[in-house]
Amino acid sequence: MADGLVLVVEDERAIADLVRLYLSRDGFGVHVEHDGVAGLAAARRLRPVASVLDIALPGMSGTEICRRLREDGDWTPVIFLTARDDEVDRIVGLELGADDYVTKPFSPRELVARLRAVLRRAAGGVAAAAERPRTLGPLTLDPGRRSVAVSGAPVQLTSTEFDLLAHLVGRPGRVFTREELLAAVWGYASHSGTRTVDVHIAQVRGKLGAAGGLIRTHRGVGYAIDG
Template sequence: MKHKILVVDDEPSISLLLDFNLKQAGYEVRCVSDGEAVFGELRTFRPDLIVLDLMLPKMDGLQVCRKLRGEGNQVPIIMLTAMQDLSDKIAGLDNGADDYMVKPFSPQELVARIQVIFRRLRSLPPEGEQQPLQFGEIRLCPVRREVTVRERPIELTPKEYELLLFLCRHSGKALSRQQLLQGVWDYHFLGDTRIVDVHISHLRDKIERNARSPEYIKTIRNVGYKLSEPAAHPAQAAR
């Protein structure tokens, strides 16, 4: 069965270009030209991934991302932006996008990134890595891609989940941002590692008791990040 991709862009030339290249790559594609149309397509087309322009009529890309994630919809989103300003890229990630590309971009590179996302989503872990992982109060089930923290289910985007899983499988090791890019995203960002920092911030908001004073995901100065076993809380120690 073909994966379905929803392209949301109000520039006809971009939509036509993406429609052609994505269909050539074997995907089923539908194009819409404004943000509000996304929510109708979710019911009828049911996309497996959304390519979403930042600047859109009726509802911009940030608003679309924010609404989707607020409703618990974790469909992968690649944000397109004509802005070179880093703050615009970060705004997309902050509102729930998994990745971004700056216009003008290579359609072949977009196809490659989409293939990476789908490959990672459908691949089962090796048999020896299918057992649930317990790290402090964090529990991951790799087969079902489920996470609980303090026995409560946590909703993570696909990239947030993959980042947490990668950190757990390399717990105790200081990992550079470049190592995290290669291990989680499978490609390079030409030195732009801010995407890692944004996803780490999102993870901390969801799993830490206090994101400003994290117990689990520690910042290693001049290096990157490390997942550390937290000290036992009084309630835990009393058990």
């Protein structure tokens, strides 16, 4: 039995075929589309366990697919495929709620590993803080319910964003390096992946509004949250 259906939207057919092959080998069902409009329709129709979206797609960009799904209230995990690191800046600006991104050229095995990690987080597999709710200023995080609120108003985070925030909240005042956060939240640690942490910190800060200021940047080291 397959581990669930993964939607892959990629217009470069050789890349799409390679991703399909590796995901299938790892036990996933795979549905592939090659343009954005068909990709969005497939996401809404098939309700996959996760989506792998190229950013530069004909018809509709991967970022637009993600934006529309989030507007629908669909928080299914999304991994972006990007051609350049500077495309990630657009993800930060739009605060789309992607769970991870992989820069081309990429290792298909790494993509599968990241997808597995995202799905574990979405299932609540990361226990990053104590079971009881924690409150820091206007911010309240409840690990059991996997919920976040600012001044009583709920804040919608992706599973990755939640686990990143929960890890910081679990040790307020403690400065975590980017490599430590990668290992604890994403399940891998390498200097080349530290940009991932910066992207997600920016997304979390944006969603928390004024409470995002609780997350402090320690230049040359990493991040901490005020206690």
